[in-house]
Amino acid sequence: xxxxxxxxPSTLAEAEKALATEDAQALGGGQTLIPTLKQRLAMPxxxxxxxxxxxxxGVRKGDDGALCVGGGATHATVAREAAADYPALAALASHIGxxxxxxxxxxxxxxxxxxxxxxxxxxxxxxxxxxxxNKREIAADDYFxxxxxxxxxxxxxxxxxxxxxxxxxxxxxxxxxxSRFALVGxxxxxxxxxxxxxxxxxxxxxxxxxxxxxxxxxxxxxxxxVAGLALSADGMMSDLHGSAAYRAHxxxxxxxxxxxxxx
Amino acid sequence: xxxxxxxxxGKPASGDVEGRTLLSSFLRDTMGLTxxxxxxxxxxxxxxxVHVDGEAVKACTMFALxxxxxxxxxIEGQAxxxxxxxxxxxxxxxHHGLQCGFCTPGMVMSAAALLKDNPKPSEAEIRDYLEGNxxxxxxxxxxxxxxxxxxxQNVGAIAAE
Numbered sequence: 069x070x071x072x073x074x075x076x077p078s079t080l081a082e083a084e085k086a087l088a089t090e091d092a093q094a095l096g097g098g099q100t101l102i103p104t105l106k107q108r109l110a111m112p113x114x115x116x117x118x119x120x121x122x123x124x125x126g127v128r129k130g131d132d133g134a135l136c137v138g139g140g141a142t143h144a145t146v147a148r149e150a151a152a153d154y155p156a157l158a159a160l161a162s163h164i165g166x167x168x169x170x171x172x173x174x175x176x177x178x179x180x181x182x183x184x185x186x187x188x189x190x191x192x193x194x195x196x197x198x199x200x201x202n203k204r205e206i207a208a209d210d211y212f213x214x215x216x217x218x219x220x221x222x223x224x225x226x227x228x229x230x231x232x233x234x235x236x237x238x239x240x241x242x243x244x245x246x247s248r249f250a251l252v253g254x255x256x257x258x259x260x261x262x263x264x265x266x267x268x269x270x271x272x273x274x275x276x277x278x279x280x281x282x283x284x285x286x287x288x289x290x291x292x293x294v295a296g297l298a299l300s301a302d303g304m305m306s307d308l309h310g311s312a313a314y315r316a317h318x319x320x321x322x323x324x325x326x327x328x329x330x331x
Numbered sequence: 332x333x334x335x336x337x338x339x340x341g342k343p344a345s346g347d348v349e350g351r352t353l354l355s356s357f358l359r360d361t362m363g364l365t366x367x368x369x370x371x372x373x374x375x376x377x378x379x380x381v382h383v384d385g386e387a388v389k390a391c392t393m394f395a396l397x398x399x400x401x402x403x404x405x406i407e408g409q410a411x412x413x414x415x416x417x418x419x420x421x422x423x424x425x426h427h428g429l430q431c432g433f434c435t436p437g438m439v440m441s442a443a444a445l446l447k448d449n450p451k452p453s454e455a456e457i458r459d460y461l462e463g464n465x466x467x468x469x470x471x472x473x474x475x476x477x478x479x480x481x482x483x484q485n486v487g488a489i490a491a492e
Contacts, residue, residue: 074333074350074396095394102392103373105351115350119397144386166463167444168377171386172393248462 073114086116087223096177139176139226156237176226185249189275194255194266200228238330240322254322262286291324340408357395366406377464380437387444406436428477430468
């Protein structure tokens with residue numbers, strides 16, 4: 069790792085100030101950033117750990133019934149504390165990485181990084197969640213802008229993610245067996261006003277909504293409704309773990325499984 | 332150079348570190364607690380698992396400064412002061428839960444974290460929990476057996492593979 073300064077503020081206000089330095093970088097749980105630093109793929113002047121900011125770590129029920137997850141909540145916290153209100157989200161969190169990774173990694177860190185094979189982006193987009201930062205609220209549809217790209221500005225901190233709770237939901241992940249990231253992951257959520265289907269792991273552009281499946285499932289919420297749909301392999305990722313065509317095929321399979329499991 | 336202070340195995344520990352000093356480096360190089368092994372240094376193998384405020388973490392994927400004020404437990408603190416092994420360590424010995432022994436500190440610390448939350452885990456739960464702990468001797472079967480035994484369960488129930 070290249071050398072950097074390190075700060076660990078205990079309030080959001082202090083963190084904002086610390087991040088105002090040029091090339092300062094926020095540090096969530098570090099489960100992606102620290103390996104990246106070790107490979108010298110990043111060279112921040114300063115790391116600002118968000119780990120001591122208690123005000124962004126909780127999980128609570130909002131006034132409008134949404135489940136509000138603090139940006140600094142670990143995957144283990146979400147797995148535990150979202151289980152009653154949003155079991156599909158808790159189940160997704162409980163299958164990220166491994167137990168030690170889940171005790172450090174945070175939802176804010178995951179969606180700020182927006183890895184194209186990460187699980188959380190599928191839940192956030194699939195739930196039509198709202199990403200709340202220290203500056204504004206961003207709708208999920210506007211938040212994920214591409215591969216490792218988001219709508220966040222420099223120094224902007226994710227304080228909370230607000231998930232409207234669906235009638236039914238499920239996440240199905242076909243794991244890349246070595247990394248446990250999603251080779252393809254599909255999050256399906258049924259709301260009173262329609263169904264959302266978000267796909268991670270598959271596209272070169274990162275997480276996306278499969279609109280044909282959403283339309284079909286909004287008509288009839290059953291695996292049969294999407295049985296005839298095929299996704300084009302254009303723009304799908306291709307690597308030694310799976311070709312573009314294989315990933316496109318898996319999206320259909322995982323979508324059907326998610327609908328069946330959503331119950 | 333910043334200073335970090337924490338509690339390690341119940342005793343105060345402090346030292347000068349850089350921002351980039353990993354918790355694993357602080358424990359091994361500053362504290363001389365070399366029981367925390369660094370196998371891969373890429374967060375995959377789990378040989379460096381320690382507990383920070385009661386939770387299992389990979390010490391190679393956390394900065395020492397992030398542990399400021401924390402209670403850290405390492406493999407060195409698991410046995411009694413007179414050297415008597417704790418139940419998990421004794422079960423690993425009894426059931427031959429180690430071959431070369433390199434992964435063992437992480438395995439024992441992960442097992443301790445599991446049993447704290449789930450005192451009677453099933454075989455499947457144990458295997459699932461050890462997802463992030465790799466044994467290159469492939470000694471998983473006896474490791475699972477040892478954890479079953481440490482939780483007071485019948486090890487005869489584990490299917491031979």
